[in-house]
Amino acid sequence: xxxxxxxxxxxxxxxxxxxxxxxxxxxxxxxxxxxxxxxxxxxxxxxxxxxxxxxxxxxxxxxxxxxxxxxxxxxxxxxxxxxxxxxxxxxxxxxxxxxxxxxxxxxxxxxxxxxxxxxxxxxxxxxxxxxxxxxxxxxxxxxxxxxxxxxxxxxxxxxxxxxxxxxxxxxxxxxxxxxxxxxxxxxxxxxxxxxxxxxxxx
Numbered sequence: 001x002x003x004x005x006x007x008x009x010x011x012x013x014x015x016x017x018x019x020x021x022x023x024x025x026x027x028x029x030x031x032x033x034x035x036x037x038x039x040x041x042x043x044x045x046x047x048x049x050x051x052x053x054x055x056x057x058x059x060x061x062x063x064x065x066x067x068x069x070x071x072x073x074x075x076x077x078x079x080x081x082x083x084x085x086x087x088x089x090x091x092x093x094x095x096x097x098x099x100x101x102x103x104x105x106x107x108x109x110x111x112x113x114x115x116x117x118x119x120x121x122x123x124x125x126x127x128x129x130x131x132x133x134x135x136x137x138x139x140x141x142x143x144x145x146x147x148x149x150x151x152x153x154x155x156x157x158x159x160x161x162x163x164x165x166x167x168x169x170x171x172x173x174x175x176x177x178x179x180x181x182x183x184x185x186x187x188x189x190x191x192x193x194x195x196x197x198x199x200x201x202x
Contacts, residue, residue, distance in 0.1 A: 014042045022181050027166035029059065030082050030141035038076075038083035040162055046075070056133045060112060064127040071130040078106050078134055085145045086164045089153035095145065103145075106138035158182035 010032055011025030024042075026032050036055060037044035046052050049072040053065035067075075081102035088095045112132045143149060144166055152167040156177040163177035176183035 012036075012042075016042065022178065024163065024165075024177055026164070027168040028140060028144045030137050030144050031086060031164065031166060032059075033079055033137050034083040034086055035163075036079065038079045039086065039164065046072075046079075048072070052130065056130055060128070060133045060136070062112060062128050063133045064129055067130045071134075074106075075130065075134055077102060078138060082137075082141050085141065086153065089145060089150050090155045090164050103138050103141045106135050107142050109135040109138075111135035111139055156182050158185065 010027055010029055011023055012032055012035070013021055014024050014035075015021045024035070026035060035042050036046050045055060049067040049069060052072050052075050053063075053067040056063045056067070057065040081099040084099040085095050085103065088099075110132055112128055112135075145153070149166060152172060154165060154167050154174065156163045156165070157175040158177070161177055161182050165174070165177060167174040
């Protein structure tokens, strides 16, 4: 019997101006949310309540995609707080207490509980609200920026990339926002550098 948890996968497509579309997995649904526009690296994704409803519905199937103006405003406030904690973590400085308060307040609200498939009755409301999804995102932020995982908040090692991610690798040695993007570029540069420093003679 399957158990449905909300937003078990992370990552989203980035479509930067003048660059090819590519996949960025931040390792955290909270960081994914921050990268809908608050943090550098991606264009603004949430320009309206409709945009927020679509983004949430893709990750939380039980959430009603009809988002109110109040929920949209609340979401942007939560997003800004998550971004603030991410920047503080990667810079190894204390978090802003105001950002912490915002995330804790959202985390204290009712979230989206897991559910078993196969039942004949719907427990609770048939469609959860955006507020429930925001609480789930806030609780992920609490886990991500807590004492255990905060040391694994990293910035991409590429000099020309400022993306932040949660290193969820078993070895804890992730260096790049994406191996297919910055990791591959670094390999190409290293290969060219070795070739220019060791020219072959004919």
